[in-house]
Amino acid sequence: MTQRLLLNDAAPNAAKGLYATSAYLAQCSLPKVLVDLVYLRVSQMNGCAYCIDMHSRDLLQLGMAVDKLLLVPVWREALPLFDARERAALQWAESLTAVAQTQAPDADYAAVAAVFGEREIGELTLAVGLMNAFNRIGVGLRMVPKAAAQAAGAVSA
Numbered sequence: 001m002t003q004r005l006l007l008n009d010a011a012p013n014a015a016k017g018l019y020a021t022s023a024y025l026a027q028c029s030l031p032k033v034l035v036d037l038v039y040l041r042v043s044q045m046n047g048c049a050y051c052i053d054m055h056s057r058d059l060l061q062l063g064m065a066v067d068k069l070l071l072v073p074v075w076r077e078a079l080p081l082f083d084a085r086e087r088a089a090l091q092w093a094e095s096l097t098a099v100a101q102t103q104a105p106d107a108d109y110a111a112v113a114a115v116f117g118e119r120e121i122g123e124l125t126l127a128v129g130l131m132n133a134f135n136r137i138g139v140g141l142r143m144v145p146k147a148a149a150q151a152a153g154a155v156s157a
Contacts, residue, residue, distance in 0.1 A: 004141045028123045038093045039131045046135035053145035088112045096128045
């Protein structure tokens with residue numbers, strides 16, 4: 001896979017806006033591990049290898065157990081590994097990522113509102129939206145995951 005173009009070169013001011021939102025979310029009221037968990041799940045749903053690679057690495061670096069990381073795509077079948085806030089955040093992330101099908105049902109909002117305050121819901125919703133945007137950039141521009149780039153370097157060396 002070859003990257004099609006670099007967003008930073010093609011549209012630097014637009015990229016800066018996305019990165020500013022990302023910087024805000026890195027310092028927001030939500031725990032970083034929860035934000036990265038949401039980023040990972042959204043990226044899995046969208047099939048963005050670049051972001052799956054990045055956020056899996058981030059979660060491992062933050063201390064997430066490999067067993068839990070491997071079960072993120074099937075989190076409903078591994079409920080003891082995910083606390084109430086993680087479950088609500090994952091459901092909300094899935095609902096918003098598939099919004100054309102789900103229409104973000106009231107039950108999903110009620111579940112997230114039961115364990116998060118308004119500011120947190122706003123930040124969580126922003127995180128889901130941002131990652132969906134980044135996924136479309138990653139897939140559309142064929143961004144190469146770190147693991148694939150490393151493997152390609154090992155093969156060509």
